Amino acid sequence: MKVSVNGREVTVAAGSMVSTAVAAAGVSLYRRSVTGEPRGPVCGMGICFECRVRIDGREHCRSCQIPCVDGMEVRTDV
Amino acid sequence: MFDVVVVGAGPAGLAAACRAAESGARVALVDDNPVAGGQIWRAGGGRPAGPAAAWIRRAERNGVEWLAGARVFAVPEPGKLTIEQFAGDRELGYEKLILATGARERFLPFPGWTLPNVMGAGGLQALAKSGLDVAGKPVVVAGSGPLLLAVAKYLRARGARVLLIAEQADQAALLRFGVGLVAYPGKLAQAVQLRAGLFGIPYLTGCWPVEARGPEKLESVMLRRGRKTWTERCDYLACGFGLAPNLELAALLGCRMSATGVAVDELQQTSVAGVYSAGEATGIGGLDLALTEGEIAGFAAAGKTREARARFGARERHRRFAGGLERAFALREELKHLAQDDTLLCRCEDVPLGRVRGCMGWREAKLHTRCGMGPCQGRVCGGAVEFLLGWKAESVRPPVFPARIGSLSRD
Ligand SMILES: Cc1cc2nc3c(=O)[nH]c(=O)nc-3n(C[C@H](O)[C@H](O)[C@H](O)COP(=O)(O)OP(=O)(O)OC[C@H]3O[C@@H](n4cnc5c(N)ncnc54)[C@H](O)[C@@H]3O)c2cc1C
Numbered sequence: 308m309k310v311s312v313n314g315r316e317v318t319v320a321a322g323s324m325v326s327t328a329v330a331a332a333g334v335s336l337y338r339r340s341v342t343g344e345p346r347g348p349v350c351g352m353g354i355c356f357e358c359r360v361r362i363d364g365r366e367h368c369r370s371c372q373i374p375c376v377d378g379m380e381v382r383t384d385v
Numbered sequence: 386m387f388d389v390v391v392v393g394a395g396p397a398g399l400a401a402a403c404r405a406a407e408s409g410a411r412v413a414l415v416d417d418n419p420v421a422g423g424q425i426w427r428a429g430g431g432r433p434a435g436p437a438a439a440w441i442r443r444a445e446r447n448g449v450e451w452l453a454g455a456r457v458f459a460v461p462e463p464g465k466l467t468i469e470q471f472a473g474d475r476e477l478g479y480e481k482l483i484l485a486t487g488a489r490e491r492f493l494p495f496p497g498w499t500l501p502n503v504m505g506a507g508g509l510q511a512l513a514k515s516g517l518d519v520a521g522k523p524v525v526v527a528g529s530g531p532l533l534l535a536v537a538k539y540l541r542a543r544g545a546r547v548l549l550i551a552e553q554a555d556q557a558a559l560l561r562f563g564v565g566l567v568a569y570p571g572k573l574a575q576a577v578q579l580r581a582g583l584f585g586i587p588y589l590t591g592c593w594p595v596e597a598r599g600p601e602k603l604e605s606v607m608l609r610r611g612r613k614t615w616t617e618r619c620d621y622l623a624c625g626f627g628l629a630p631n632l633e634l635a636a637l638l639g640c641r642m643s644a645t646g647v648a649v650d651e652l653q654q655t656s657v658a659g660v661y662s663a664g665e666a667t668g669i670g671g672l673d674l675a676l677t678e679g680e681i682a683g684f685a686a687a688g689k690t691r692e693a694r695a696r697f698g699a700r701e702r703h704r705r706f707a708g709g710l711e712r713a714f715a716l717r718e719e720l721k722h723l724a725q726d727d728t729l730l731c732r733c734e735d736v737p738l739g740r741v742r743g744c745m746g747w748r749e750a751k752l753h754t755r756c757g758m759g760p761c762q763g764r765v766c767g768g769a770v771e772f773l774l775g776w777k778a779e780s781v782r783p784p785v786f787p788a789r790i791g792s793l794s795r796d
Pocket residue numbers: 352392393394395396397398415416417418422423424425426455456457458485486487488489490506507508511532535536628631634663664665666671672675
């Protein structure tokens with residue numbers, strides 16, 4: 308299935324999490340911290356909130372816990 | 386309204402749900418993840434992995450209602466839980482509650498630990514299971530505990546170049562434990578199998594990371610062993626210092642805690658009547674203990690005390706094994722000095738260790754520095770604070786944020 312990450316289209320296997328699609332797009336910075344540091348996933352299991360991204364306009368979604376849906380639009384901080 | 390609601394669909398929760406349902410109770414099983422299985426049987430590609438599939442079928446056959454992608458985040462009144470799903474919130478009524486919320490990794494701060502691609506050991510494994518491509522990537526696995534071996538083995542099977550495993554515990558402690566293993570032939574076989582899958586990967590005991598480096602993401606890690614320090618170039622550092630139980634929900638319900646986790650009686654009942662707990666939430670003990678405690682809790686919550694008691698002997702054996710593990714992998718003092726005053730301790734609010742160290746305890750730290758007040762609510766820094774400063778997280782009741790993730794992180 309196809310999802311877009313920061314405007315770039317990537318193809319991922321069915322059942323992949325959004326975090327996978329972000330990495331597949333070559334992005335390692337998922338969000339910027341309150342002081343502007345780059346951050347990416349840490350726990351992979353929904354507790355650290357470091358993998359937060361915007362999905363279809365919805366803010367603060369934990370990308371490691373949400374499966375990709377065809378046509379999803381994902382935005383990370385830059 | 387359910388007779389029994391089980392929170393957590395890892396081995397403990399699955400066993401509890403099945404046993405309660407088989408005993409005639411109307412059961413709901415709730416888990417944050419889209420697929421059941423918990424940590425050890427974490428699904429890859431959206432399908433249940435390993436023995437989880439059989440447990441899920443068994444639960445379905447017995448009419449267990451499965452609520453996936455559902456995080457319990459509040460307890461508005463006794464007998465009621467509020468759960469958050471992608472689609473929205475809902476309430477769930479229960480007669481008996483079983484907390485099988487499992488454990489998470491313990492992270493310790495060191496310079497550079499906040500860089501992208503520095504992850505938990507189980508964290509990188511979980512991401513790889515959900516599709517992250519690690520093939521050909523150089524990885525250093527570090528921290529402590531048997532999980533490091535399982536993770537290295539998994540990553541290698543997925544094509545990663547695992548450069549080395551850095552285990553902070555000393556060889557002497559591990560050998561003492563290895564000798565103890567002989568009393569548990571099943572475990573010994575497992576350990577040997579694991580080693581076999583790891584052939585050729587250096588397993589360095591008494592070794593730990595002191596600094597992660599890179600401009601915008603990880604490029605190399607500096608390691609120390611004895612007096613020697615050196616640098617390894619790598620794409621990922623998979624680093625976790627053992628496990629810590631998930632206690633938030635139990636704390637919210639007012640359950641008493643023990644030295645290892647949620648305090649339970651012999652039938653796995655907590656200090657709050659009608660609320661049970663099983664698996665790693667009660668203390669780190671591995672798969673077999675989680676399954677056995679889950680069965681006991683499931684039977685007990687459904688009123689089948691005799692069946693529950695029949696499993697006390699097995700539980701005792703598994704607990705002794707867990708005790709040996711804990712002693713062998715105890716964290717060394719040196720790890721307390723890795724983080725500098727300017728090293729971030731709280732990653733949500735970017736609070737450096739130096740500012741938190743100046744506080745009297747958790748309450749003051751939260752008020753004055755916002756440490757532990759971000760979206761993770763201390764789940765990441767809590768374990769570190771306990772190890773570095775000796776403050777127990779549950780000595781402060783977590784504020785009941787009846788709020789969505791969004792509204793928590795906006796301010
Ligand atoms: C990251 C990680 C990786 C691991 N990998 C391995 C491995 O490869 N091999 C191995 O032998 N052991 C592994 N372990 C050890 C493992 O924890 C135990 O062997 C076993 O899975 C414990 O079972 P459990 O049922 O007690 O808890 P878990 O398997 O942890 O299950 C608990 C479940 O509860 C859910 N949960 C928690 N709180 C809530 C809430 N508020 N609302 C909804 N759901 C909630 C969690 O998402 C989780 O699915 C790992 C542990 C961790 C933390």
